[in-house]
Amino acid sequence: MKLLEDGVPLAELSIERIARTAGVGKATIYRRWSGKEELFVDVLRSTEPPDPELPGTSMRDDLIVLLESLRLRGLASRSSAILHNVHVQMKSSPKLWAAYDSTVIAPRRRLGVEILRRGQRNGELRADVDVELANDIFVGPLLVRSVMRPDSDLPEDLAERVVDTLLQGLRPVDSPAS
């Protein structure tokens, strides 16, 4: 974090430099992390809000908590120039992005899909919906606002509005096709 705060670009970070800055030997680093990518993703994860505790009361409640954690991540990334730059630079390194994907993104996606499967079992979600697609549908609006449109609103009730709008459907209720 100190090196990142000092503005050292990711490409110039090496295990050797990290070890020197931390005042330890390279072997100490390699005992915990197999490489710079893995270490870096851990550092990044430590700066993010922790994974949410799901209430487990309903699919709707769990989804709102999951989306709210994405909203908080978006706000954190906006307020921290370091975090924002690191995210951007990470996307330019396929190896680093793959490490971030397997450590942070994929588990969150599995969590979302699991919530949706429970919803199908208890009748909150249509059984014929592809849960992978449904997961992208629920998280999409949060990611669009956090990642693509850095000046867009992330209001307090956004998670709840997205979930309820999606569950209710977008077609008018009195429509013959609904």
Place this chain on the structure above:
Amino acid sequence: MKLLEDGVPLAELSIERIARTAGVGKATIYRRWSGKEELFVDVLRSTEPPDPELPGTSMRDDLIVLLESLRLRGLASRSSAILHNVHVQMKSSPKLWAAYDSTVIAPRRRLGVEILRRGQRNGELRADVDVELANDIFVGPLLVRSVMRPDSDLPEDLAERVVDTLLQGLRPVDSPAS
């Protein structure tokens, strides 16, 4: 495009270098573009599929065409390493991103919102839905797959499946709350 194909980083592109490569004077460039950002966004836009022709037959049909154009953009960006790198680098320059946003993203968003407003007027979309939020909901899944998950599926029927899933709603049709 030649400079980008040669792998020149954006930070090293200057109007002077562009003019020299094109064999023209700097004044010739400045007659059409006020700066390097504006020129660059135009170059980028010229490599993307053109904006879609909307059939205008229904909100559903228009939305499918709009989302299909996002899917094609996603496929184009994946197949072109230049395009992908340029997108990534662009995100690290707030000035360049702002130029891209106002030239490419904002008009596309206005188009989506306009389609949705027409849908509210002709009864295809619930009148109480926030159209800005609804637009993020429709485009979100496409952007998640194109931008965040470079190895995810972008199948041919994705646009149609997203639109129909959203219009139908995610709650089971026989649910008492639906």
